[in-house]
Amino acid sequence: MENSDVKDILARAQKAGAEFVSLWFTDILGFLKSFVITANELENALREGMGFDGSSIEGFARIEESDMVAMPDPSTFQILPLQPIDGGATARMFCNILEPDGSPYDADPRALLKKQLSKAEKMGYTYCVGPELEYFYFKGTGPITEGLDKSGYFGLTPPDTGSSIRRQTVLALQKMGIPVEYMHHEVAPSQHEIDLRYTDALRMADQVMTCRLITKEVAQRHDTYASFMPKPVFGENGSGMHVHQSLFSDGRNAFFDPADPHHLSDVARRFIAGLLRHARDITAVTNQWVNSYKRLVPGYEAPVYVSWARRNRSTLVRVPMYKPGKENSTRIEYRSPDPACNPYLVFAVMLAAGLDGIEQDYRLPEPVEENIFEMSAQHRAEVGIDSLPGNLSEALRLVEGSQLVQETLGQHVFEKFIENKRIEWDRYKIQVSRYELEEYLPVL
Numbered sequence: 001m002e003n004s005d006v007k008d009i010l011a012r013a014q015k016a017g018a019e020f021v022s023l024w025f026t027d028i029l030g031f032l033k034s035f036v037i038t039a040n041e042l043e044n045a046l047r048e049g050m051g052f053d054g055s056s057i058e059g060f061a062r063i064e065e066s067d068m069v070a071m072p073d074p075s076t077f078q079i080l081p082l083q084p085i086d087g088g089a090t091a092r093m094f095c096n097i098l099e100p101d102g103s104p105y106d107a108d109p110r111a112l113l114k115k116q117l118s119k120a121e122k123m124g125y126t127y128c129v130g131p132e133l134e135y136f137y138f139k140g141t142g143p144i145t146e147g148l149d150k151s152g153y154f155g156l157t158p159p160d161t162g163s164s165i166r167r168q169t170v171l172a173l174q175k176m177g178i179p180v181e182y183m184h185h186e187v188a189p190s191q192h193e194i195d196l197r198y199t200d201a202l203r204m205a206d207q208v209m210t211c212r213l214i215t216k217e218v219a220q221r222h223d224t225y226a227s228f229m230p231k232p233v234f235g236e237n238g239s240g241m242h243v244h245q246s247l248f249s250d251g252r253n254a255f256f257d258p259a260d261p262h263h264l265s266d267v268a269r270r271f272i273a274g275l276l277r278h279a280r281d282i283t284a285v286t287n288q289w290v291n292s293y294k295r296l297v298p299g300y301e302a303p304v305y306v307s308w309a310r311r312n313r314s315t316l317v318r319v320p321m322y323k324p325g326k327e328n329s330t331r332i333e334y335r336s337p338d339p340a341c342n343p344y345l346v347f348a349v350m351l352a353a354g355l356d357g358i359e360q361d362y363r364l365p366e367p368v369e370e371n372i373f374e375m376s377a378q379h380r381a382e383v384g385i386d387s388l389p390g391n392l393s394e395a396l397r398l399v400e401g402s403q404l405v406q407e408t409l410g411q412h413v414f415e416k417f418i419e420n421k422r423i424e425w426d427r428y429k430i431q432v433s434r435y436e437l438e439e440y441l442p443v444l
Contacts, residue, residue, distance in 0.1 A: 019088035027058040030342025070095035109344035130198035134239035147190025188236035231294035238295030256330040274357020281402035284395035
């Protein structure tokens, strides 16, 4: 690390009165991991990194290869807005995980995303994303799903309910330098949405991890539980994380073409075609939990069918309408990911799929502007509309055969991810649900 970076971080920490620094990274499932150092150890951490045992981190090293080094990224230094009552400010920094020899560790999700971003850069592109994080507020600390309100989409709720908690969350995020573009009540009762402002994918993945933690911490201070579970309430819409994305080249939006009827460049069309080609294969990553597939069903505004359109929200890929003079806002919206994902891996596989479409010159089919949910199965088959996998087991069968996902995640993470998800599915399928008891016990 450059001496100037070290001096800058030390000066900022001293000015803020930071007595502790929390070093953050994620496992392969997207769970945030952390250990804390004192301010006295900060300079050493910045220059040499901090060693830790990686064998207990999901998807990381085996016991015989356990020594890892967490190297703080100086660009991610921020003072945490929610400080303990006993005083002593705490800062946080995201870390790059390294081997003891200083080389990047190939099972670090952050490193995997950086690898894909480097590939895009070599092709002349910068990959930018803007996710919409949906979530629920529930009374207490869980697992009871009693909401705070009965409002709906864009509902203006009284300030003593979820809207006030959401507002405090956004203020906390902005104190950390995380810009928020929108916030509003979502469709389901007690469901909310925070939209983070477009930026490069690595910074955004860090911001998504931060947003989830801050959202939960602010809620806890109000005796409320914030949940990013994809489908926590039966009969209500689930929570998604629609991801707006585009490529930039030399400061210009590579997705924009003024001569195209949809204002989409050939690069954008091939990128979308790549996403559609690999959509079924990457779903195990974009929707990694058993519960994710309770959301991906017809009737609840979640995408089920592999198609694209401009204004049709029943499709997997939507192209927001072009506004004159807003060429740099040209983007596509990929609608299947949910907010319980690992954002580093999700952004990596989406980018890999899009770049493959560019490299292989995939042709984009015609858009589907009619409501796909109202089509018959025969009609969908006739127009070539496929479906996303219907459950985690089906998604795992598809991802196991995906060379693109294997190359993107690397052999180690690819195998560990599938192994972990197989265990999850095996545990789930032996459960006896309340539905089965109510439906079958009285008659069988």
